[in-house]
Amino acid sequence: MRKLYVIGIGAGDPDQVTMQAVKAMRKAEAFFVIGKGTEKQELVDVRTTILAEHVDTPHRIIEITDPPRERTPADYAGVVVDWHERRSELLEAAFDQVDGIGAILVWGDPALYDSTLRMVEHVLARGRADFGYEVIPGVTSIAALAARHRMVLHR
Template structure:
């Protein structure tokens, strides 16, 4: 039986790491790190720095696994994501078969919100090639970091909040919702709503030294956000951003 700890480490600030996450990291013998290559080397380095800062009670090792490429232009988007996740599962399964002791996988934000690690472990368990028992340690999400940095409430009084993706926002505004959080938006889908009475609270690289924040009426600031994110992506090679849209 392989023991795996899926540990949420927050949106980027090492101070987001909870006491529970620190305790979990100090129970780990080997950390698995999915490496996306040179483009996101700073993310791999951030994970290493978090381990070195908090996992201090016992020796640990790190196993770096090359993250498989994902076809982001496929007509069948969900199928492409499944194929990519299944290949990730295969690689992690191979690594598990080669290891003993407690394995730790660090997840940005919270493992339950737009992170595929839980599904990957479920896939491995279902295959039956290796017996897996895993625990999930929650973390601070980019949504929480976003609202904290903008000093706003996520919800209005007794009101719901809808969390969705840029791809789904592009297909239409969610029915019955006045407050919409958008994640995984490669194309800034909110531009389609620039002529409506909507405020936006946008943030990128939340909790890191590169953090960027813009807020205001969508029609007035969306071009600024577009320019800022284009420059940031060109400079760093990647971008992770999140925003809240709020009908006025």
């Protein structure tokens, strides 16, 4: 069975990527990167920097162009549902190019403020792709900032 890792990379600092994330990255043969155009190319560049620093195994990067969506629609929820569906179709098509293990590098932690897990569930719900997936948590910006400023987050 094919496998997908959804890997949290924190705020983009290669030194804050967890060892669990590094181990998962080293198992992947392909990384899916959803590009958001030239104005956000830096987001792709940081991911490739993280891969260059931590992955010493052969791999390839499969870029997926993020489908456009209206940013201030009257029906925001409907537009987002449609956008997630179109993104999941693109991920499914890209995953067809991988026979073994693929991975997606997600900002922060995949369980917080991100739609990647919903996208993966959409792919599986359609039933055309068969794979297992594992979520690797990332260092959140809150944890990184609290550590940087030597703050305790509780009383």
